[in-house]
Amino acid sequence: MTAPAAVPAVLELPFEHCYKALSARDSRFDGQFFVTVRTTGIYCRPSCPARTPERGNVDFVPTSAAAVARGFRACRRCLPDATPGSPRWNTGADLASRAMRLIADGVVDRDGVDGLARALGYTPRHVGRVLRAELGAGPLALARAHRATTARILLISTSMPVSDVAFAAGFASIRQFNDTLRDTYDRTPSELRKRYRGAAAQSGPALTLRLPLRTPYDVDWTVRGFAAHAVGGVEHVDGATLQRTLRLPHGPALVALTLHGDHATARLKHLDLRDLSVAVNRLRRLADLDADPIAVDTALSADPILAPLVAAAPGIRIPGGVDGHETLLRTIIGQQISVAAARTRLGALVADLGEPAPWHGTAGPEVPDRLFPTPAAVAAAGEDAIAGPRRLARAVVGAARAIASGAMEPHAGSQTSKLRTELLALDGVGPWTADQVAMRVTGDPDVLPHGDLVIVRAAADLGIDLARTERWRPWRSYAAMHLWRHRLTSTAAATGPAHQRGTP
Numbered sequence: 001m002t003a004p005a006a007v008p009a010v011l012e013l014p015f016e017h018c019y020k021a022l023s024a025r026d027s028r029f030d031g032q033f034f035v036t037v038r039t040t041g042i043y044c045r046p047s048c049p050a051r052t053p054e055r056g057n058v059d060f061v062p063t064s065a066a067a068v069a070r071g072f073r074a075c076r077r078c079l080p081d082a083t084p085g086s087p088r089w090n091t092g093a094d095l096a097s098r099a100m101r102l103i104a105d106g107v108v109d110r111d112g113v114d115g116l117a118r119a120l121g122y123t124p125r126h127v128g129r130v131l132r133a134e135l136g137a138g139p140l141a142l143a144r145a146h147r148a149t150t151a152r153i154l155l156i157s158t159s160m161p162v163s164d165v166a167f168a169a170g171f172a173s174i175r176q177f178n179d180t181l182r183d184t185y186d187r188t189p190s191e192l193r194k195r196y197r198g199a200a201a202q203s204g205p206a207l208t209l210r211l212p213l214r215t216p217y218d219v220d221w222t223v224r225g226f227a228a229h230a231v232g233g234v235e236h237v238d239g240a241t242l243q244r245t246l247r248l249p250h251g252p253a254l255v256a257l258t259l260h261g262d263h264a265t266a267r268l269k270h271l272d273l274r275d276l277s278v279a280v281n282r283l284r285r286l287a288d289l290d291a292d293p294i295a296v297d298t299a300l301s302a303d304p305i306l307a308p309l310v311a312a313a314p315g316i317r318i319p320g321g322v323d324g325h326e327t328l329l330r331t332i333i334g335q336q337i338s339v340a341a342a343r344t345r346l347g348a349l350v351a352d353l354g355e356p357a358p359w360h361g362t363a364g365p366e367v368p369d370r371l372f373p374t375p376a377a378v379a380a381a382g383e384d385a386i387a388g389p390r391r392l393a394r395a396v397v398g399a400a401r402a403i404a405s406g407a408m409e410p411h412a413g414s415q416t417s418k419l420r421t422e423l424l425a426l427d428g429v430g431p432w433t434a435d436q437v438a439m440r441v442t443g444d445p446d447v448l449p450h451g452d453l454v455i456v457r458a459a460a461d462l463g464i465d466l467a468r469t470e471r472w473r474p475w476r477s478y479a480a481m482h483l484w485r486h487r488l489t490s491t492a493a494a495t496g497p498a499h500q501r502g503t504p
Helices: 007-011 015-023 064-069 087-091 095-104 107-120 124-135 139-157 162-168 174-185 189-196 219-229 273-286 293-301 307-312 324-333 339-353 375-381 390-404 416-424 431-442 453-462 476-489 491-495
Strands: 034-037 042-044 058-061 206-212 235-238 241-248 251-259 263-269
Touching: 015 058, 034 064, 042 064, 064 139, 064 174, 087 095, 095 107, 095 124, 095 139, 107 124, 107 139, 124 139, 139 162, 139 174, 139 189, 139 206, 139 273, 162 174, 162 189, 162 273, 174 189, 206 273, 219 235, 219 251, 219 339, 241 273, 251 273, 263 273, 293 307, 293 476, 307 476, 324 339, 324 375, 324 390, 324 431, 339 375, 375 390, 416 431, 453 476
Parallel strands: none
Antiparallel strands: 034 042, 034 058, 206 263, 235 241, 241 251, 251 263
C-alpha cells in the first residue's frame, strides 16, 4: 500500500509542509510523522542530522510501525522511536487515535486484538481495517513496534540478559524478538546493545529513563498541580519531583517523575519489567509530555485577551491521570470542597482501603507506600467507609460499583462524549465532574469545565463571555489552564478562590 493519499488526511500536513519540516530539521515534528527514504531503505525523524534526501525519494508516514511494515528500518543516527509521542494519538477523538492510546497502554499485549476491539466498542475486523487505512499498520504491527521500543530501552539501559529482555518487553519467543529487532533496527539485540549502551548500564532495583518532550514546558504549573493534589500514602512532591505508587498489570511500582523543562526523568523501583511500557505511557499522559505547545500557544495567542496569559506561561499543560478509575473517584470526592479538604478525605480513604505496597514500612516516611483503593474495594466497603456527607458517599460508592461491575470503564481510549454521558448517568455526578474526568482521562484538548468557579471568576476579571469560546477550539482545555493560572496568581486569588473546587 502506498502512503501519499492517506498520510495528509491523517497528519493534517500536506507533503510540502512535511518536506519543509524535514529540510529545516525541525525537532517540533519529531514523533508526529516519520520520513521513509526509498534510496537507503531507512526511516528517520524529521530532525535527523543526515543530509536531506531529494523530495522524490521520500514519503511521510504517521507511525514507525507503518514504516517497518513497508520494509524500512530505523535510522541508526537519529533513533526515530526515541521521540515524544504524537499529540494526535494522545488527544484525538477518532477511532485510530483512541486505539493508539490503548495499544500504548499494553491492551493488545494483555488482551489481544479482541480485547482492544471490545474496549473500543467495535469488531476486531473494523478496528484492523481502520488502523491499516489510517496508520498504515494493523493493531498487531503497532503493538509490535511498542515492544521493539521497550526492548531497545531495556537493552541500552540495563544489564539484563538478552533473553530476559525479550520476555520483559512482551515478546512471546526469542525468535520473534530477534526477528522484530532485525526488521526494525537492522541489528541483532546484542549488536544494538553494544552500539548504543552508555559506559555503564544500570543494574539493581531501580531503572532511570529520560523521557523526551516538546518545549516549551511550564514546569511550575505542572508541579503546582502535583503538589496541590498529592494524597498522603500514594503521592509525595519534593521540588520538581513527584513520587507515587502505580498499580500496573503485573504488580505495583514506585515511580519518581522529575520535570526539567526540556525533558523529564522517570526513576522506577519495584517494577515488573513487563510493565515498563505501560508505566512510561501513563507517566507521559500524567504530565502531558506529548503535547505540541507551539501549536497550542500559537492558536490561543490569536485571542487578544488570552495572548498575555499565554506569553506569561508558554507551554502550559493539562493534568492527566495514571488510572481512569482513580481519577473518577478522586474527582467525585473533590466536588464542591476545597483542595485541602479533598486531600484529607482522600488520605483517609487510602489509609482505610488502600493496600499496603510490598515495600510498606521499609522505606523512609516520605516515600509513598500505599496503593489507591480499587473500585471493587470501595464498592465492597460501602457508604459507611466514605467520609463526608451521605450524598457524597452514595456517589463515590455508586461510581465504584459501576466500574467494578463492568457497567462503565473510564480509560484512555474512551470516546469523550460517550464517557461524559455515562458519567452524567451516575447518581451525584454533575457536568463539572464529568468534564474534569473526561479531560483528564482521555486527554481531550477541547474541554472547558462546566460551571467551574475559578474559570467563571477569571472570565469575569478579563471580560470574557464563556458562552462564546468557539474561537479557542480545539484547545479549550489549555485555555482553561491559562484561566485557572491567571486567577490563582492574581491578587484577588489570595483571599480564597485558589482553594475552591476548580483548581487543577
